[in-house]
Amino acid sequence: MAGEYTASDFPPLKNDLLLRAARGEETERAPVWVMRQAGRYLPEFREVRKEHAFFEVCRTPELATKITLQPIQRFTGLIDAAIIFSDILVIPQAMGMVVEMNPGPHFPEPLVTPEDVSKLNPSVDVDKELGYVYQALTRTRHELKGEVPLIGFCGAPWTLMAYMIEGGGSKTFQLAKTWLFKYPEASKALLARIADVCVDFLVGQVKAGAQLLQVFDSWASELSPHDFATFSLPYLTHIATSVRTRLAALNIPAVPMTLFAKGANQSLDSMAATAGYDVLGLDWCIDPAEARRITGGRTALQGNMDPGLLYGGRDAIEEAVKRMCEGFKVGGKPKAWIANLGHGITPGVDPEDLRWFFQCVHKYSKA
Numbered sequence: 271m272a273g274e275y276t277a278s279d280f281p282p283l284k285n286d287l288l289l290r291a292a293r294g295e296e297t298e299r300a301p302v303w304v305m306r307q308a309g310r311y312l313p314e315f316r317e318v319r320k321e322h323a324f325f326e327v328c329r330t331p332e333l334a335t336k337i338t339l340q341p342i343q344r345f346t347g348l349i350d351a352a353i354i355f356s357d358i359l360v361i362p363q364a365m366g367m368v369v370e371m372n373p374g375p376h377f378p379e380p381l382v383t384p385e386d387v388s389k390l391n392p393s394v395d396v397d398k399e400l401g402y403v404y405q406a407l408t409r410t411r412h413e414l415k416g417e418v419p420l421i422g423f424c425g426a427p428w429t430l431m432a433y434m435i436e437g438g439g440s441k442t443f444q445l446a447k448t449w450l451f452k453y454p455e456a457s458k459a460l461l462a463r464i465a466d467v468c469v470d471f472l473v474g475q476v477k478a479g480a481q482l483l484q485v486f487d488s489w490a491s492e493l494s495p496h497d498f499a500t501f502s503l504p505y506l507t508h509i510a511t512s513v514r515t516r517l518a519a520l521n522i523p524a525v526p527m528t529l530f531a532k533g534a535n536q537s538l539d540s541m542a543a544t545a546g547y548d549v550l551g552l553d554w555c556i557d558p559a560e561a562r563r564i565t566g567g568r569t570a571l572q573g574n575m576d577p578g579l580l581y582g583g584r585d586a587i588e589e590a591v592k593r594m595c596e597g598f599k600v601g602g603k604p605k606a607w608i609a610n611l612g613h614g615i616t617p618g619v620d621p622e623d624l625r626w627f628f629q630c631v632h633k634y635s636k637a
């Protein structure tokens with residue numbers, strides 16, 4: 271079951287760069303972490319995975335904590351956040367769907383017609399179904415000993431709905447788009463149901479010890495600006511608003527929230543205006559200075575080096591980091607920016623090249 275903890279239950283935080291940047295403040299240098307930092311590019315991760323299946327790791331708090339800490343231990347002093355080891359697809363599982371990972375996500379029984387929604391759990395007890403994530407967060411927050419803050423996360427309603435209908439990855443999104451455009455009302459009802467689970471899950475993660483929350487809309491790229499505004503943004507806004515309201519009602523201090531809507535750069539202005547997130551994550555298809563211009567001072571930004579640059583060698587990485595740092599600075603100073611890649615780090619990267627990325631961010635993001 272869900273425990274409920276406050277800051278005083280955990281070791282005091284020694285590095286708050288991430289939280290300050292997320293709140294729009296100036297920092298001595300930019301905080302840095304990377305999406306998928308605990309993943310297959312790390313030999314120590316692959317070692318654990320030899321012995322344990324993917325979702326077994328997610329469901330075993332000791333193992334999830336161990337893997338979450340791997341990049342923090344390997345890159346001591348270079349990395350400014352931990353992200354809990356889990357997956358966005360634990361929400362469809364909690365809603366009653368079977369999800370396998372072999373090696374990519376696979377749903378043996380995806381939603382086919384709107385009638386199939388009746389097969390989902392009518393009311394999800396998120397704290398019970400996903401209590402293992404809360405336990406992993408609490409344990410990890412203790413074991414981090416205050417070195418860096420801990421990030422909790424969930425998938426966005428549109429991305430999760432697409433997985434639940436496609437049954438896995440997709441090139442054309444034929445099935446999910448059939449739903450959106452043939453059954454828009456049923457789609458909206460499903461999106462709203464997923465969003466409510468997201469709210470419970472994120473609130474529970476904060477109670478368990480998460481210090482920042484990130485929502486991943488990885489497949490925002492598949493929607494036109496109009497359809498993003500129709501089928502994604504309202505539910506993302508609902509999540510941000512409801513999480514804040516719920517935490518306030520419980521007298522729990524708010525945590526910063528990040529929205530990473532990959533490939534939705536055309537909608538950056540509307541996200542900054544209405545979504546209600548403190549930080550917007552960027553992929554690499556937008557120039558940092560342009561993203562600053564569009565968002566103005568309304569939100570902090572996170573990103574956005576092409577993960578593929580980590581294959582380009584030290585000189586290419588250094589040059590790209592330098593350019594990125596200059597682009598995000600405000601009046602020549604690091605402010606309201608969390609350095610990251612524009613998507614997750616890929617399995618073929620040499621961890622030493624990632625170390626170099628971190629070192630370059632430390633060097634070039636100073637005022």
Ligand SMILES: Cc1c2[nH]c(c1CCC(=O)O)Cc1[nH]c(c(CCC(=O)O)c1C)Cc1[nH]c(c(CCC(=O)O)c1C)Cc1[nH]c(c(C)c1CCC(=O)O)C2
Pocket residue numbers: 304305306307308309310319324353354355356357358359371373374375423486488614
């Ligand atoms: C779309 C999505 C998923 N999962 C996630 C997203 C959103 C971010 C994105 O767009 O990449 C989010 C995610 N998945 C994972 C994390 C853990 C925290 C982190 O280090 O970032 C996070 C934040 C672990 C994982 N999730 C997965 C792995 C690798 C699987 C393995 O261990 O064999 C990891 C480390 C598996 C996974 N999980 C998913 C896919 C498509 C895959 C397989 C392909 C791939 O590996 O990229 C769904």
